[in-house]
Amino acid sequence: MSDGPVQRQHAARMPRAERVETILEAARAAFTEKGFDATTVAGIATRIDVVEGTIYKYFDSKRDLLLAVLARWYEALLASGRTALREADTPRAGLLALVRLHLQAIHDDPPLCRLMFREVRGERDYEGSVLHRQNQRYTGLLADVLRDGMTQGHFRADLPVALLRDTVYGGIEHHSWSFLFGRGRALQVGLLAEQITDLVCRGIEPR
Amino acid sequence: MSDGPVQRQHAARMPRAERVETILEAARAAFTEKGFDATTVAGIATRIDVVEGTIYKYFDSKRDLLLAVLARWYEALLASGRTALREADTPRAGLLALVRLHLQAIHDDPPLCRLMFREVRGERDYEGSVLHRQNQRYTGLLADVLRDGMTQGHFRADLPVALLRDTVYGGIEHHSWSFLFGRGRALQVGLLAEQITDLVCRGIEPR
């Protein structure tokens, strides 16, 4: 008898939304474990017992998948930011909350942050992408807090909001660098948040 | 079929140092024009009329070449930083000078900065590399200024120097992002330098 074609069982049928979910989960795991390049689509597929083709039914490309994984993360971050702000009663408190949130996010999932910093930011397809828009909404939260603080007289108004926003996020990220990519020790989330907030607030305190 | 026989003459023999020079120049041009991945070693070789093998006589790998290109750039930057500091008579003046220098560097050679941010930082081989060490020396200039300022009582001393340093450089880079990678408009070097310095100084002014 000739070798029969190894008829593999079809994976369990799933409604679209659910399948997307499982793929996203597997992709996230794979990407964070091995990085983008070292991850193969076949590898992702194997984790959830489907074939590569199935993944391409739902995502146009491997890169698309990466972007989708990160988009979900940003979604959650944005929600957390909004929640945090609701409980902040002064601009300074809002600022502190957002700084802490950002540090916490980096602290909690370094691999995902590495992915974001390494594989996405600065790539040609980032500008104007959904992810970029989400990022803008997210950092916009802090810009809003600053603007409100200026309006209400808590902060001096002669420095551009965008510059302040970038200083905060740029500072945080730069400072997290060795934690993320080197052999740096854990981030002191609480302390750092206080220090950064302090630096910025005193820098923008009205005379 | 690919290009014909092209019976090429041996390229002019050159003393080692000179040959290294031409290679570095060609590599810099190629990398900044097309990015690291899109640049081929063969392409670099062609620019100076040698073959790939010749390049490998002088550099161990394509990546090595990139690192060497950037190392030269940092060398110059470091020298500029030192010069600038010599003319600064107060800590604040020193800080302003270094901020301005950094902004100017980004302003003057965006492609090279892109290379640095995109292809080098965050890569596994950066930590501990020569380039990293140079970067540390370079940013160390600013750290020194801050430390001196604290010692001399110009700056409050209760915030970590490293955090301040990262805030400055992180802020600058974050803020340059859209200029480098998006369709952002030119950097206002002078104005930005003033604003950043102002923000930081008032933030760290002793009460």
Added chain:
Amino acid sequence: MSDGPVQRQHAARMPRAERVETILEAARAAFTEKGFDATTVAGIATRIDVVEGTIYKYFDSKRDLLLAVLARWYEALLASGRTALREADTPRAGLLALVRLHLQAIHDDPPLCRLMFREVRGERDYEGSVLHRQNQRYTGLLADVLRDGMTQGHFRADLPVALLRDTVYGGIEHHSWSFLFGRGRALQVGLLAEQITDLVCRGIEPR
């Protein structure tokens, strides 16, 4: 991610014959627009708002679909040929009519002809296919005319009918080539028909 959920309604149910009709129509459009390979079954399905599976209910394979499309065309051609012959009163008139018909067909639907020449003829599954049989019936019309002409003494009988037939059809097709595949100008149907008929009937020997 690929197109959203697109919760589609079931397409209107149709009696078999009618559904076959719509599929054939869509397939013809798709194939002639983009060629066989570039056409996807999914694309054909989309045109008539059904899913791929539906098409496979009616046709065994994509190739089958192509063959069916062309078979309809041949059907019409064959009918035209028969009609044309009915009005021809001499062998030469019959020959002229068939030559003109063939040229006209090429002239009227170049995309379909391209399909026939490019994707079907010379493929392994053509020999012995329904399409091939139709082709034989169609070119058989001309063979019959020739045979009749020989029997009746209008034509010399020492050349194989098959060779004559192939010379006519091969000549026409070869000559249409640049019109079909190049940037050639329109076919001069009437003139060419006369010339070809003349050539075959009289040869090129001067009287």
Added chain:
Amino acid sequence: MSDGPVQRQHAARMPRAERVETILEAARAAFTEKGFDATTVAGIATRIDVVEGTIYKYFDSKRDLLLAVLARWYEALLASGRTALREADTPRAGLLALVRLHLQAIHDDPPLCRLMFREVRGERDYEGSVLHRQNQRYTGLLADVLRDGMTQGHFRADLPVALLRDTVYGGIEHHSWSFLFGRGRALQVGLLAEQITDLVCRGIEPR
């Protein structure tokens, strides 16, 4: 010990021209044996004990390789045609020689002809290609003979040379079809050449 990288011996070094030769030979064999699609570049490489990359050093793509194989064949054909003409002392003799040559070529290497008819002719990249130009030179030989014959009064001059040329080559090819693609019997080169020449020269009108 970790798995050493199976260091395969480098294939014998060859000068460019010679290597091109071996590749072309292997490609020709592979293509004619299995057709274009079924042939893999890896398979070609294996035949001559090199790796795929080597082939891509000399040819830009698999298709390029096919075209190059056929170009060589045409080269030879063109030369044969010129030789044949040199010995023909009348236009009719020239015509006969070229017809016979063409039939002989088809007879001698059906697989290569199949390649030409199936994979090249009618493809988008054929028009304007080197191959096309060669084909034009080749068929131009026959056009020249016809033109000369007309000038010298051996042939009537009221039919377009291009039409005659296409009739000859189209007729031959059409007639060879079943030999090439079906289960048809061998071509009767000599007989067919006589008949075709006769047909073209005298037509089918009885004297």
Added chain:
DNA sequence: GATGAATGAGGATTCATTCAT
């Protein structure tokens, strides 16, 4: 010092087709 022939690994992607619902 320079050449340039040869290596070799590696994976994303497409879509016709099937079949459970």
Added chain:
DNA sequence: CATGAATGAATCCTCATTCAT
């Protein structure tokens, strides 16, 4: 009659790097 989730095969091509000459 229609859906649409899942399969799975199959290979071209690039280019950094090596090394014999």
